Amino acid sequence: MIELHNICKRFGSKIVLDDVSLKIEDGETFVIIGQSGVGKTTILRAIAGFFNPDSGEVLIDGIHMDRATSRVKANLREKMGFLFQSGALINWLSVRENVALPLVEHRIGTKEEIDRIVDEKLELLQLTDAAEKMPSDISGGMKKRVGLARAIVRNPRIILYDEPTSGLDPVMSAKIDELIIKMKNELKVTSIVVTHDMESAYRIADRIAMIYKGSVLQCGTPEEIKNTTNPFVRQFIEGRLHGPIEV
Amino acid sequence: MENIAKEKSIYSFFHSIGQKMLYQIWFSGFTIVLFFKALLQMRFAFAKRREIVKQMYVSGIKSMLVCSIVALFGGMILSLHTGVELKRWGQQDVVPTLMINVMNKEMGAFLTGIILTAFSGAAMAAELATMKVSEEIDALEMMSINPVRFLVMPRIVALMIMLPTLSIYTVILGVFGGALISYFQLGLTFEDYYHRVYESIWLKDMYVGLLKSLVFGIIISSISCANGLIAENGAEGVGRATRISVVSSYLMILIVGYFITALFYGGFL
Structure with missing residues (x-):
């Protein structure tokens, strides 16, 4: 469960969040x-x-994120997985490498296992044909799907x-x-x-x-x-x- | 009323100076901490060897042509100015000694530093700033991938290797530029020139030059990465990060270069 209790946040003089509870x-x-x-x-x-809120609490399964x-x-x-607005793909890595990035960097599984997981996610998001393309060669919608594939690769x-x-x-x-x-x-x-x-x-x-x-x-x-x-x-x-x- | 307005403008003038100074102190601290964080991450350098080699290629091999031209013509200009003047007094034999000393002690590291600031430092700042404003660095943090290990450390290591390497190359080409002028304008043979160069090589000059280039490599990469990582406000922020990283690197190369020279040749060591 995610809980936000009375979150307040100010950036400079602008109050961005004012007592948000969800x-x-x-x-x-x-x-x-x-x-x-x-x-x-x-x-x-x-x-x-x-960032940490100026006041209030953010709890993820009862643990303080703040x-x-x-x-x-x-x-x-x-x-957690985060799908950013622009997809936030690393532009010098291919679609496959982007999706595999969290697994490769954290050394989760062998190369074969990583390939299998990545293929599975690419298939789920219908991106198999674009696997070897670079982010600059794909459309905005595809970038979001690749971002989503990367966000869910660690389940x-x-x-x-x-x-x-x-x-x-x-x-x-x-x-x-x-x-x-x-x-x-x-x-x-x-x-x-x-x-x-x-x-x-x-x-x-x-x-x-x-x-x-x-x-x-x-x-x-x-x-x-x-x-x-x-x-x-x-x-x-x-x-x-x-x-x-x-x- | 007029007095109050005057006081307000004086206050806001000093307030803005104070804010800028505080920001500079904060940024200097941030850059130094970033370098030490990268230093800690160097234990993963072998795992990141592909990225390091890629950065070495981008900073080193791709800038070789520019380095060659600057070093050759820099050496030729230096020897022409000094040689023509010294020839009037029959002292043109001093040119080889002068060339190797100046190139080894100062110009090799300085010229390479200036070239790599423009060539690699600007590219690093722009690349990281673009990644920052397009949320790619946030995405790395979200995947629990350390941006210092993933982005900063390979760039710092690459310049720490490439700047001294290119500096040696610049010294060799600069001295060769001097040889061309000495041969065609000053009447020295290549044999005589290089014999005198060889006699004038001092170990201390070499290691001080290499130390300078290593420090310049650290300065350029750290400042550029730091500016890239704090960029905000889209394309404008990318431009600002690039501009500031180039100017700051130039200034720091001059200032730190002076202090290293003073430390080794000013009677301190």
């Missing part, structure tokens, strides 16, 4: 929505332990997705959504997805939380969000220009 159950797909720059990615980065030593942090991160229990469908065409977005659902059903992973894409959010979410100005405005099932009476959430999910949200 509880994400094991095996749940939890979607975080909100405008750009309201602190959605910062929540993911707090869970991944990229006070973790680098060794504990590394152990906690072994349970993490938690996957953090940072805008997995941004910049993709609707067909590719649906493909990525299908993969997220597949991860949940086949690998039983806990997923936290940051997105602006409401169609995608409704498709994949067990619960949705809307963030506004660094705070959680509403948290509920997709149905509850669809039928909300909160004017801020309504304006956002309907994509209206006029309303209480300052643009």
Whole structure:
């Protein structure tokens, strides 16, 4: 289980997270929505332990990520995969080498075992044909799939997705959504997805939380969000220009 | 009112100077700590041999043409200036001694340092900065892969090897440039020139020159990697990291070069 208790974070004079509390159950797909720059990615980065909050706690299975030593942090991160917005592939390594990287660097298994695991993940994400290509030779959608293959290569229990469908065409977005659902059903992973894409959010979410100005405005099932009476959430999910949200 | 505005502008002037000084102190500390972290990671150098060799190729072999031209023409300019003047006094025989001394003690390491700052240091800073702003370094951390071991250590080791190696090459070519001028302009034979060069080689000059080039290699790679690792704000940040790493490396090469010279030739050792 992932728990965030009263997280506050300020970068310079800007308050990015203001008393955020969330509880994400094991095996749940939890979607975080909100405008750009309201602190959605910062929540993911707090869970991944990229920074310590100014106040509050981040707990992964009861262990403090916010006070973790680098060794504990590394152990906690072994349970996690992170799909970055751009894919964050190492540009001088091929698709296969990128996916194999965590296994090679941590010397997990023999070369044959690593090849077998990598082939399995590439097949799951339909990337077998692109295995020997370089990141510069593949499309944005493929880069995200390679990033996802790399994120799941060590069979993490938690996957953090940072805008997995941004910049993709609707067909590719649906493909990525299908993969997220597949991860949940086949690998039983806990997923936290940051997105602006409401169609995608409704498709994949067990619960949705809307963030506004660094705070959680509403948290509920997709149905509850669809039928909300909160004017801020309504304006956002309907994509209206006029309303209480300052643009 | 006017006085208050004046006081405010004075305050903000000193405030910005203070902030810049604090940042420089922090950055110097960060660079030094980064180097020592890389030093600790050198126990994995054998496992990272492929990356080290790749970096050696990029910094060393690819920069050889530029090194050759700079060393040859640097040597020719140096010997031309001194030789023409000395010839007026019938002292052109001193040119070989002068050339080997200057190249060994100072110019070999200095010229190579300047070339590799522009050639490899800038590339290292830009490459790491691009990786930083495109979240690749965060991705490494997320996979529990130490960026110092994966990225910084191979680059530092590569320049620690390549800078002294290229420095020797620069000395040889610089001295050869001097030989060409001595032969065509000053009337010395190649045999006489190299005989005098051989007589004027001092072990201390050689090891001081090599020590300088080793230190320059550490300075260039550490500063460039540090600037790359702290880059932010997209393409602008990449440009800034590259620019600052080149300027800082140049300045540090000059300053540290002086102190090494003062240490070994200023009566301290």
